[in-house]
Amino acid sequence: MLGGSAQQVPAIExxxxxxxxxxxxxxxxxxxxxxxxxxWYQESTTDIEAVYxxxxxxxxxxxxxxxxxxxxxxxxxxxxxxxxxxxPAKAVEILGVKHRFRxxxxxxxxxxxxxxxxxxxxxxxxxxxxxxNLNFPIVIxxxxxxxxxxxxxxxxxxxxxxxxxxxxMYSRNKxxxxxxxxxxxxxxxxGGDIFVEDGKITLYGDMAALREDEGRSLIPVGExxxxxxxxxxxxxxxxxxxxIVSALGIINGELNIELLIDKDDIPHFLELGPRAGGNMIPxxxxxxxxxxxxxxxxxxxxxxxxxxxxxxxxxxxxxxVLHSHKAGYFDGINISDQLRQYVYREVIYKRPGEEVEIFxxxxxxxxxxxxxxxxxxxxxxxxxxxxxxxxIRLR
Numbered sequence: 256m257l258g259g260s261a262q263q264v265p266a267i268e269x270x271x272x273x274x275x276x277x278x279x280x281x282x283x284x285x286x287x288x289x290x291x292x293x294x295w296y297q298e299s300t301t302d303i304e305a306v307y308x309x310x311x312x313x314x315x316x317x318x319x320x321x322x323x324x325x326x327x328x329x330x331x332x333x334x335x336x337x338x339x340x341x342x343p344a345k346a347v348e349i350l351g352v353k354h355r356f357r358x359x360x361x362x363x364x365x366x367x368x369x370x371x372x373x374x375x376x377x378x379x380x381x382x383x384x385x386x387x388n389l390n391f392p393i394v395i396x397x398x399x400x401x402x403x404x405x406x407x408x409x410x411x412x413x414x415x416x417x418x419x420x421x422x423x424m425y426s427r428n429k430x431x432x433x434x435x436x437x438x439x440x441x442x443x444x445x446g447g448d449i450f451v452e453d454g455k456i457t458l459y460g461d462m463a464a465l466r467e468d469e470g471r472s473l474i475p476v477g478e479x480x481x482x483x484x485x486x487x488x489x490x491x492x493x494x495x496x497x498x499i500v501s502a503l504g505i506i507n508g509e510l511n512i513e514l515l516i517d518k519d520d521i522p523h524f525l526e527l528g529p530r531a532g533g534n535m536i537p538x539x540x541x542x543x544x545x546x547x548x549x550x551x552x553x554x555x556x557x558x559x560x561x562x563x564x565x566x567x568x569x570x571x572x573x574x575x576v577l578h579s580h581k582a583g584y585f586d587g588i589n590i591s592d593q594l595r596q597y598v599y600r601e602v603i604y605k606r607p608g609e610e611v612e613i614f615x616x617x618x619x620x621x622x623x624x625x626x627x628x629x630x631x632x633x634x635x636x637x638x639x640x641x642x643x644x645x646x647i648r649l650r
Contacts, residue, residue, distance in 0.1 A: 256270065256277055256278065256279045256280070256288070256292060256319060256321065257280050257281075257300040257306065257318065257319065257320040257321075257323060257326035257329065257330050258279075258280075258281055258286075258288070258300055258320060258321065258322070258323040258326055259279045259281040259283075259286035259287060259288020259289055259291075259292065259295070260281075260283075260286060260287070260288065261287055261602075261604050262322050262533060262534070262535060263288055263321050263322055263323070264287055264288050264291055265535075265538065265549055266319065266321035266322070266531075266549055266552065266553065267279065267288050267291045267292050268291055269547075269549040269550050269553055270553045271291070271293070272550075273550060273553055273554075275553070275557070276293050276294075277291075277292040277293045277294070278292065278293065278294045278296070278309065278310075278313045278315060279291075279292035279294065279295045279296070280295075280296045280298050280299075280300050280305070280306060280309060281295070281296075281297070281298075281300065282297055282298055282299045282300070284297065294313065296309050300320065300323065300325065300326035300329060301325050301326060301329055302329070303329045303332055303333060306318070306329050306330070306333045307333045307336060307337075310333055310337060311337070315337075315339070316339065316557055316558075317334075317339055317340060317553075317556035317557040317558065318330045318333055318334045318339060318341070318556060319552060319553065319556040320530055321530065321531055321549075321552060322530060322531045322532065322533050322537075323530055324351060324399075324400075324401040324528055324529075324530060325351075325399075325427070326530075327347050327350075327351055327528070327529045327530045328344065328347050328348055328351050328529075330347075331343070331344040331347040331348075331529070332344045339558070340507070340555065340556060340557065340558035341556075342504075342505050342506055342507065342508060342529060343503075343504050343505075343506075346503040346504055346505060346529070347529040349503065350503070350510075350527050350528065350529045351399065351529065352398050352399050352428070352430075353396070353397075353398040353399070353432050353526075354370070354372045354398045354430060354432050355398075356524075356526075356527070357370050357432070357434070359503075360524060363499075363502050365495070365498075365499065365524060366517075366521055366522070366523045366524075367523070367524075368434045368435040368436075368437055368523070369388060369389050369390075369434065369435045370389075370432055370433065370434040370435075371385045371386055371388070371389055371432070371433045371434075372398070372430060372431070372432050372433075373385055373430075373431055373432075373433070374429060374430065374431070375419050375420075375422065375423035375426065375429060375431055376429070379415065379416055379419075382415065382419070383412060383415065385433075386412075386415075386433055389433060389434070389435050390435055391409065391410055391411050391412075391436075392408060392409060392410045392411075392435075392436040393408075393409050393433050393434060393435055393436060394406060394407070394408055394409075394433070394434055394436055395407050395409065395415070395418040395419060395422055395431060395432070395433045396422050396431065396432060397422045397423075397425045397426035397427075397428075397430075397431055397432075398426070398428060398430045398431065398432050399426060399427050399428045399430070400425040400426065400427075401526070401528060401533070401617075403474045403475060403616065403617070404425040404616040404617065404618065405421055405422040405423075405424060405425030405426065405616075406422070406474075407421055407422065408436065419431060425616070437515045437517055437523050438517060438518060439515055439516065439517065439518070440516050440517050440518040440519065440520055441483075441484065441488060441515075441516035441520075443463040443464055443465075443466075443482070443483070444463075444464040444466070444475075444513060444514070444515060444525065445461050445462070445463065445464065445482060445484070445492060445512070445513070445514045445515070445516065445522075446461075446462055446463070446464035446475065446478050446511075446512060446513050446532070446536075447460040447461045447462035447464075447478055447480075447482075447511075447512055447532065447536060447540065448460045448509050448510060448511050448512065448531060448532045448536050448537060448540060448548070449461075449496055449500075449509070449510050449512055450508070450509050450510075450548065450551060450561070450563055451500055451505050451506065451507055451508060451509075451510065452507055452555075452560070452561055452562075452563065453506065453507065454500065454501065454504075454505065454506055455497070455500075456493070456496060456497050456500060457561075457563045457565075458540070458544065458546070458548075458563055458565050459493050459496070460480075460536070460540040460543075460544070461482055461484075461489075461492060461493070461496075461512065462478040462479055462480045462481075462482050462536075462539075463478065463479050463480075463482040463483055464477075464478055464513070465477035465478065465479060465573075465575070465638065467642070474614070474615070474616060474617070475534065475576070475617065476575060476576045476578065477534070477573060477574045477575040477576055477641075478534070478536060478539060478573070478574055479571070479572065479573040479574075479634060479638065480539075480540075480543055480568060480571065480572045480573070481568075481571065481631065483631075484516070487520055488516050488520050488522075491516075491520055491521065491522055492514065492516070492522045495514075495522045495524075496512065499524065499527065505529075507555040507561070508529075508530075508552060508555040508556075509530065509531040509532075509537065509548060509551070509552050509555075510527055510528060510529060510530070511526070511527070511528035511530060511531065511532035511533070511536070512524075512526070512527060512528075513525040513526040513527075513528075531548065531549075531552055533617055534574060534576055534617065534620070534623060535574065535602065535623050535625075536574075537549055537552070538625070539572055539574050539625060542572060542625065542627075543568040543572045544565035544566060544568060545565065545566040546563050546564070546565050546566075548563075551563055570627045570628060570629060570630075571627070571628040571629070571630060571631055571633075571634040572625075572626070572627055572628075573626045573627075573628065573634055573638065574623055574624065574625055574626070575623070575624045575626070575641050575645070576617070576620045576622075576623060577603070577620060577621040577622040577623065577624060577645065577647065578614035578619060578620055578621055578647070579611050579612075579613065579614055579621065579647045579649060580613060580614060581611075581613065581649060582610075582611060582612055582613050582649075583610075583611050583649030583650060584608055584609065584610060584611060584649060584650050585605040585606065585607055585608065585609050585610075585611050585621065585648075585649065586607060586608075586648040586649055586650045587607065587648045588601075588603070588621075588622075588645065588646065588647055588648065589645070589646040589648065590624075590644065590645055590646075591644040591645070591646075593637070593644060594626070594637060594641070594644040594645070597626045597627060597628050597633075597637075598624055598625065598626050599625055599626065599627050600624075600625035601622065601623075601624055601625070602622050602623045602625075603621065603622040604620065604621055604622045605621050605622065611647075611649055621647065624645070
């Protein structure tokens with residue numbers, strides 16, 4: 256198990272429930288997974304040789320980087336070396352780095368915006384010159400991060416230096432990318448996860464991604480199902496998803512998706528993560544479709560059939576990422592009675608008195624609320640009011 260964060264603990268628990276001995280690798284000394292796993296090694300999940308050494312020592316039968324972008328490639332490389340179940344490391348590598356993914360899209364005939372790749376250490380005049388072939392608005396971001404970390408939207412050249420500095424903060428490989436902003440025909444980003452068995456998608460968990468500021472913010476704060484696509488858009492989206500799974504040679508497991516639908520109803524890939532989605536998307540989809548995606552991920556990593564049989568969702572499901580726009584110390588959460596009746600699960604990461612940072616990326620989340628509504632009308636009416644209906648208490 257590569258990673259023992261709060262969002263990854265459910266995977267460790269599921270593996271243990273399934274009767275497996277769990278070996279955790281996580282370099283953070285305070286990771287909560289260490290208290291759940293049978294064995295813990297304080298090593299980096301991105302250190303391929305360390306993962307390889309530990310895998311041999313522990314004689315593991317499967318490796319999983321649950322809900323972790325940085326650890327997905329090491330997991331695939333080590334699994335390939337040891338002949339363990341995995342998707343091709345080459346495909347995982349393409350998906351894990353944005354400029355490689357954009358090259359793959361162009362080469363294989365998928366819609367792709369114009370892009371420009373550069374180093375944050377380049378002269379600003381050279382960067383501006385390199386952007387001359389792109390039409391504003393543009394997005395500048397790291398090529399090796401997830402959860403919208405380090406992403407900036409620019410409507411003109413003003414703020415380019417700040418955007419580069421912001422992206423550089425979240426970049427490990429020190430390669431940044433600028434790409435043209437895609438004008439949407441459907442208002443929301445389509446997020447969620449899909450699950451693949453024997454090269455075929457058996458679960459289409461496509462949802463509408465929630466953003467603050469009426470969608471202008473780039474940081475995801477939840478997902479809702481159903482997503483609101485019409486039949487034409489849904490068919491185009493799902494055909495494109497199966498097309499890319501086949502083109503990459505993906506065999507089994509869960510992938511995190513993020514796409515836009517343009518004015519001509521053509522899907523454009525923003526991201527395709529070679530791992531289960533963050534913000535507890537697998538749990539949300541499991542609730543909605545009456546399945547257990549976490550167990551399915553463990554089964555795939557062990558070379559077993561997942562045999563998903565999703566049912567049609569009953570009701571409407573929405574998650575909300577608890578967060579604060581102010582720093583302080585956590586003192587609890589108040590949920591209004593108007594919303595409380597629809598909340599069926601609360602996952603809180605912080606304990607009273609723990610430090611709260613300003614929310615500027617998925618890593619600063621305080622927890623997740625899970626909600627189920629009787630109909631779309633109720634869900635869509637309350638969605639814009641979530642920040643008002645949920646009070647994050649700080650001191």
